[in-house]
Amino acid sequence: MTKPLVSILDGNTFVVSDNRGDIDPSPTFPTGLFSFDTRFLSKWELTVDGNRLNVLSVDDLQYFESQFFLVPGEPTHYVDAKLSIIRHRTVGGSFVEELTVLNHEDQPVEVTVRLNVESDFADLFEIKDVREKVGGTTVVVEEDRLRLYYQRETFRREAIVTSTAPAEFDRHGVTFALRIGAHQQWQTRLRVETLVEGAGGRDIRLSIQRHQSRSPEELREDLDAWLARAPKLSSDSEPLTETYQRSLIDLAALRYAPLTAGPPLPAAGLPWFMTMFGRDSLITCLQSLPFTPELAGPTLRFLALAQGVTLDDFREREPGKILHEVRYGESTAFEEQPHSPYYGSADSTPLFVILLDEYERWTGDTELVKALEHEARAALNWIDRYGDLMGNGYVWFERRNLRNGLENQCWKDSWDGISYSDGRLPAFPRATCELQGYAYDAKMRGARLARLFWQDPVYAERLEREAAELKRRFNRDFWVEDGEYYALALDTEGGQVDALSSNIGHLLWSGIVDDDRAGKVAEHLLGPRLFSGWGVRTLAEGEGRYNPIGYHVGTVWPFDNSLIAWGLRRYGFRHEAGQIAEAMIAAGRYFGGRLPEAFAGYDRALTKYPVQYPTACSPQAWSTGTPMLLIRTLLGLDPHGEHLVVDPALPVGMGRMELLDIPGRWGLIDAFGRGRAEHSRTPPGLME
Amino acid sequence: MADPTAEFFSRIEEHGPDLLPAKARGRLRFDLDRDGEVEHWFVAVNQGNVLVSREKREADCVVATEKELFDKLATGEAQVLAAYNRNDLTVRGNLPLLLVFRRAFPSPPGTRDPRERIRERFAGRRVAGERERRP
Amino acid sequence: MNDLVSILDGNTFMLSDSTGDVEPSPNYPSGLFAWDTRFLSRWVLTINGERLHELSIDDLQYFECRFFLVPGEPTHYVDAKTSVIRQRSLAGAFEEELTVLNHRDEPVVLTLRMEIDSDFADVFDARESRSLPGRTAKLVEPGRLRLCHERHRHVAETIVTSSEPAEIDADGLTFRIELGAHGRWSTTLRAIGTIQGAGGRDVRENLRGYQEAWPEKRRELREWLDQAPKLTCDSETLDDAYQRSLVDLAALQYIGLTSQVKLMATGLPWYMTLFGRHSLVTGFQTLPFIPQIARSALWVLALLQGGRVDDFRDEEPGKIMHEIRYGEPGGFGDSPYTTYYGAADCTPLFVVLLDEYERWTGDAETVRLLEYEARSALAWIDTYGNLMDDGYVWYERRSPSGLENQGWKDSWNSVTYADGRLPGNPRATCELQGYAYDAKVRGARLARTFWNDPAYADRLEQEAADLRDRFNRDFWIADQGYYALALDAEGGQVDALASNMGHLLWSGIVDDSRAEQVAEVLLDRHLFSGWGIRTLARDQAFYNPVGYHTGAIWPSDNSLIALGLRRYGFAEQAARLAVAMVEASGYFGGRMPEAFAGYDRRRTKYPVQYPRACSPHCSSAGTTLVLLRTLLGLRPHQDHLTIDPAIPERLGRIELVGIPGRWGRTDAFGRGRVHLEPE
């Protein structure tokens, strides 16, 4: 039986344990205390008189705080536990665990409480495929602390364990020999400090104000302030309000401060992606602009600062290119992994321009648009120069880092993400359809920026001309005549990679779809092959590689669906957009309002609940942004000049929706909407 | 030697009303097998009154078991439901009627009134009703 | 039991791990059980020798659920190429439909195997898994696997068949299957358990409802829900709890082997059989909603009323049964539980329910027909119940394997002095005296109104009044300001502070002058955790927040206390208790367990689970219904229903439509007006 996992996080420092609170190395899922892509605790195992404990219940108090109620031995009916243990933990810079042992007996007891502690200092990359460490780990037992450190040349990471109550430390953990009086309790606070060594043996991260260890109180205040700034949603649909609240909190949880920039940015997802991803961050910011615009500015600045200026094959870096991923672990530090940073994605560059424009439309922050003119132009140039590998006006990708670069440099980046209808894989380079959509949108938006803020009408016209040509060419080359949808990609011979996929939904969002074809596209998206009833599948049922539990070839991705709904709305398919929103919100309900990275593509008719995708990342930034974009879509929010246009289209049964204090260039404004029919609840026993 | 089964039936014919609910009514037949030879006991219960005969007549509830076991039931050594659960006693027809009739079976031999034991144990320790309050 | 998955149908249930597999465990009775006998103790699915892992579980109905599985340990980024859907249902027989999906673009050959075994253990032996006397055989027959256990004339059998051809061996079924690209394959496995009765037939054959197919069940469930009053309220939590409770009450019904009427199984997994106490309490709780539950409880318990003195079964004439078991050990006299009578509270409660039942339904016929049994019950109170000849109800077990404590708190350590000492036997716990008092008062009404015996009525009322006086003299601890938990054999006060006192309010034996003090103590922080009232106060020697009867919180206990508070006019306190319970139920998906831990609410965000508590449990399900009754202040008054709502503001509007009773059907409506501080 796979035990449920419990995680708490504060930016890219996080703890994942089993539901007893124990950490035990597992190859399939990273449990441990992690910070900056390094595992600082690989074992954190509590025993009482040598026995593991069993969980009665788990309180998830805050994203950075949880509490476990435990008893010794396997719980059995009718036999009462004489002891119980409460394990209260928080993470905020450092990891603090408060242990309380309660004696329920009428006489004193003597117990030995022990924590087994180990660290393998694994780089996150080494957890998926374990390998021999090059450096060495040293354990130092001191009077009042246990120090574990790892050294490889100048690279040094250290974990320091201390306890407020007297303890015996040894090489493998810490022991407390206790005598607890009748109905008394014993308590200690264990603290685990992590050290990423930099100048003068001090922690590199000290330069980041945000990194300083923060108390639960500070974190709580910070969270309250964050929630107070966000628009207030009130709605008849409990699942919707639930998922909105959850999303706001998760997005707060995922904020982290990279080494080089001040204000926090959204990390991509727990546990595999607790770092900056160009694509994920840009899309999350697009989704959340109407709600938490404070993320977009810093994200744009950071990505601009890290924009490529020179060529580098190992890192797939090119001038003007926006990064794919930054990592801070050992394998990156020693240039075995290319993530310092890695640039292997073809979509983050156009998306950078798109966000910059959308950001200005909402916030009116012309300063930033002017400040980043050079970077925006460099990005637009990249599209035509380095993106256009085949010199035929499309954006292509092919990796130059053959060791550990990504094969597919679009959002569906698993090896089998791009295939023909019959399942064959096309040769490289590949030009996926959504990339062309993004490029088109980037040019159109770039034109607006050039005209309004860069005083360069000539450049603006040129961009618009190029965009128009691209759209014409695209509708000629990508349209699959007999299937009446857009091909997933073009291959090097200009042939159509003809699988039917969710990517066509992004085309609507970008506006590259010819108006007379939009209807067909919408039909496909909501048709039985793509729409599972819980959402649009990444790949249509019946395609060669379709697999309802395939990462990019059949599962349903919430963020994907949010962009599709937005696109449908853009082309006036109000009802269809509502259908997708309804499905997502309904699905969210079964994940406690927290939409995961992805879930299985089985037909809704077949499953009462959306089926989990094995070990999907959760929370995941752009899944967190999904409910927000859906709300924007349902209410039809769009900035026009200095005003916010509201044009609600709520599905039947969603009832009333009210979004108050939407921030933007207009100050704060409210939006209202109402679904036509009231929704009725079925008793739990009778759900079909 | 005496036949516990026969004694049992003659006793309930006499004391039926004290043993059975006033409103109890119905006809039971007990088919008791002694090495292949079956003897029948027919019992008609009406307003608690009991008429016993040895006829093999139609009944609402027919109970089949071994004579040997029934002798044990008749003396209280065995219990009806336990016998039924282990399939040593089978029933056709109106099972609830047997449950009503169950009240007629005696206690296990040597059973005493629980209150007597208590009285002995606490003899002289206390007089009912009068109790000194302890702080 | 968060990591276990159960489906049930009356006293038949299947309890497996979260992948649907069954392996014997010492800590809980996993497997397919019916009539207290385990018919499947092993039911493990493998593909090419590999165990499966769950993606998710759909609980479709109480009698059917579905597992989505993949072979091997699921990992990120590596897509499973096969998935398995395992859909099971219980309706008489156990059926499991296995569907294997091939997600590859090419054909694949797989070996699917179901490992099968049965130890035919009694539900209690399942704990110690000791092997039964008698012989067990595994017979491989054409098209089926037959497992049988034989002990003397007692024969239990499990027969497993498959709709698709299988290779059958003594330890299970094997399928070698070939699936096309994206193909699917499926088979339906059927396991039937039988116990041989008259003429080798399944003793359960003649029972109505047994062997129903599940579409039939679905229809029955709809009808059941349609009969119950409709609730509309602002609180989704309350609504969930109400719906869940109605469904669980339906789920727990089974048809009695001997009585052949619908009975209430008590709690999954340990108590899937009739308990006198719980069916009486549940009958009482559900009267305003589903009166037939009370009706069948009264009838079956009357039928099984004690008829003789039997020390092994703690049986006495007129005594109402504690518990009935159908397992083999009972049959062979290894255990007294075939029909066990070791309970001192069931007998008075029987009379209490009979009267309450008539007040709601006006079914005088039943009251007349059960006169004899009711009188025998009342007689028991003064004779066998009155062990010390002092007019109180006492208990002391005579059966070596009987229960030490024969009140509702029946674990060994549940009756103690404040300092933790255990009193000697016999013991007279306070709530028993309350029940006896109430039984006499109600019995008097029945005698006068229906049995035409005013003399008897007068006598009962006289006795009740005396009892009330005596009780308030002997049980009241003046310096503490609460009632003793019990009296010991010397007449000393067993002075632990426990929830039992709340029942005294429900029975009406408390002097009006003391009611206020009692209510205060009940809602004081030592007893009231913020989620509910603890079985034992926080400052008592034996207190243990995870102690079954020494600190845990029992919903059913709280429901009777709420009724008691209402009876004495403490509407606000009752509302406070009710809303706490409702909020707790929210964390159990509306399904209140048998009990949960007694930690202070300030300390826990969620109510903490009691280890392996029974769930669903009939009188916990009944509790939600009592909470509604309490909040709306429902009381039958001759031929009318009186309504007197006391609803906390944060529960908002409550509307209960179609409340059945002697008045036909009527509605109740109330709005949140009581202001309470958050706990």
Next chain:
Amino acid sequence: MDPTTEFFEALNHRAPDPLLGKIRGTVRFELESGTDIDTWLLVFSAGSVSATQTDRAADCTVRTDREYFNRIAAGEANPFAALLRNRLTVEGKLFLFSYLNRLVPGTPGAHEPRDWVRGRGQR
């Protein structure tokens, strides 16, 4: 002249570069070789940058050994990776250090992506 000196000298002949945006600030480099340490001072002022060997305090100090900085200056080593493994340390304003990424050359022999695609034959 070693790569380090070349690198810094070249900065002085560099035309004002939009890459540097509007940043102002000073970065001090301490490059030790054996016993002696030679220092360089970068001065960013509104789009232009100058490098001198003056020895004075700055907003941000970068320390490593000369031999390793030669590799950075030649585009062979990655400054950010060096920071992560503590091969190079930074004190003061980290964001100024990150502009170093914009000044150092690309990796020697890196391919123009289009050439890479065309040149597939050779691989």
